[in-house]
Amino acid sequence: MKYRTDPSLLSEVRKYGRFDTNACLQCGSCTVSCDLTNNTDSFPRKTLRYTLIGLREQLKSRLEPWLCYYCGDCSTTCPRQTEPGEAMMTLRRYLTAQYDWTGLSAKIYKSKFWEIGSLLFFGIIVLLLVVYYHLFYAELEYEVFISEPMPMEHMFGLIGTFTTVVFLIPLFFLLINSLRMYWLTMRSGDNLKIPFHLYYTEAKTFLLHAITQKRFRDCAVRNRWIKHLILAAGCGLMVFIKFFFLEWFQTDSIYPVYHPQRWLGYFAAGALIYTTVEILISRIKKREEIHKFSNANDLIFPIMLLLTAVSGLAVHIFRYLGLELTTHFTYAIHLAIAVPMLIIEIPFGKWSHMIYRPLAIYFKAVKEKALQVEINKEPVLENV
Ligand code: SF4
């Protein structure tokens, strides 16, 4: 196989974050210190080397950046302070941009103005839609619109359709980007033939890791996995109840405290508030190795999540207090925060790793099984 090097690769990768590996002496201490590396997945040294020598196509086909869960051990061990853990993080951002056909991931990773701008753009669109609906679609007078809100139940059909569209948009982009990840990582490079049945027999690997993200557990401090699990549970629950049980929330009624609307909602909001506040404090303080290089971009996503949870909780509190008008305005603000976050962050930003990581583990499992099949097919040489 011919390898073509591209000297521009390193400078391109550096636009996605820190990749300061010029001083690397190839000692391999980083790989030795990594708890997640093994004979078949050797990283971070090897992956960083691909970038340094400009092997663009090989880099795009690698799954290793997704198998790193950023504990920071390799950075602590590196005798040249080249921060290999942070470099792997930069590679994940670069790869996310390669999978994304729209080019939006590249723009929001390279410039915080693009990320903030696109979130603001969709937030304003949502607020305009709320005003449009009340004044033109529902034909309310302006005075009525600002003084007597329409009962939430009256908008259920419209909001239900709107919610479905809002969830389907990121799913559509994530699906296409995942297919591109498949194409880049499974269909190029080696000539390994993969029997089709392995894709569905190994699907359990994807489900297991998508739900539990359990590989985190093998990486450094265990409580980080538990915090991540709480965050994922809060996000997953929030999406699930809003998608399947929207009528519980699109209401002016107060449910009894034993109703799932109350306790599931409290759990989702509590999980999101606890974990996002903890993440924000860690990223601002920068005490741990993994937060040493946190910047303003790294704060945007947890802030959006926190605001979504707080505004959702505020809607509930105002409804409980009987402040009907305040409840409706807060609900509009809640939508203006949550909708852009779902549309931008799930398929193009930070949230996409929740899919790319389990996909990488799944693709790796499929490849390993396929290799095993090939080995078993090899004719056994008789002793002569
Ligand atoms: S950050 Fe942790 S998991 Fe990632 S390569 Fe370094 S040691 Fe391994």
Ligand code: SF4
């Ligand atoms: S430990 Fe540092 S110097 Fe050694 S191979 Fe890894 S990145 Fe390079």
